[in-house]
Amino acid sequence: MGWYADQVLPRLIDVVLRGREFRQIRARVAADLDGEVLEVGFGSGLNVPHYPPAITRVQAIDPATVGRRLAARRVASCPVPIEYVGLDGQDLPLESASVDHVLTTWTLCTIPAVDRALEEIARVLRPGGQFHFVEHGLSPDAGVARWQDRLTPLQRRLAGGCHLNRPIDELVARSGLELSRMTTYYIKGPRPFGYTFEGVATR
Numbered sequence: 001m002g003w004y005a006d007q008v009l010p011r012l013i014d015v016v017l018r019g020r021e022f023r024q025i026r027a028r029v030a031a032d033l034d035g036e037v038l039e040v041g042f043g044s045g046l047n048v049p050h051y052p053p054a055i056t057r058v059q060a061i062d063p064a065t066v067g068r069r070l071a072a073r074r075v076a077s078c079p080v081p082i083e084y085v086g087l088d089g090q091d092l093p094l095e096s097a098s099v100d101h102v103l104t105t106w107t108l109c110t111i112p113a114v115d116r117a118l119e120e121i122a123r124v125l126r127p128g129g130q131f132h133f134v135e136h137g138l139s140p141d142a143g144v145a146r147w148q149d150r151l152t153p154l155q156r157r158l159a160g161g162c163h164l165n166r167p168i169d170e171l172v173a174r175s176g177l178e179l180s181r182m183t184t185y186y187i188k189g190p191r192p193f194g195y196t197f198e199g200v201a202t203r
Contacts, residue, residue: 041107
């Protein structure tokens with residue numbers, strides 16, 4: 001991981017993704033979590049204030065060391081124990097069927113082998129366990145999708161490998177998880193960057 005991706009990008013993401021609309025979405029996505037939770041793409045801990053009291057432990061995956069420093073105050077103030085357990089969402093260092101829920105928020109766009117990461121998420125979930133996610137991705141609107149394809153090469157260079165044009169619903173479905181709830185919408189801002197998939201998939 002280069003200096004920009006490790007030192008600068010986490011700070012930019014912390015600023016961009018902590019606005020009111022994002023806080024409301026994070027609260028919704030985290031609302032039904034309980035028991036043992038794995039958060040892939042923990043970043044600067046922006047989901048921490050939205051953890052419900054039914055969570056007993058959080059294990060965190062994130063490659064950016066500066067993100068841990070940005071998250072330190074949020075982690076310290078959280079009543080839920082949080083433990084960093086790994087760096088790579090493509091190779092989760094957990095036993096199979098060991099967690100009740102997995103959480104990702106604006107994470108799948110950046111993981112290089114996203115299919116592998118989703119297979120790993122399915123592997124570590126207990127039977128009946130749930131994957132809670134909010135991700136931006138490929139719009140069904142042809143004009144927007146064309147812009148997403150055009151902008152993705154630049155976006156990948158500037159935003160740590162972020163793809164604007166991943167079909168999140170299809171990716172989750174082919175992981176072997178069953179989509180039990182999903183809504184799609186545009187967040188405020190330029191449409192190529194804002195088409196959003198929010199949902200739950202069950203093992």
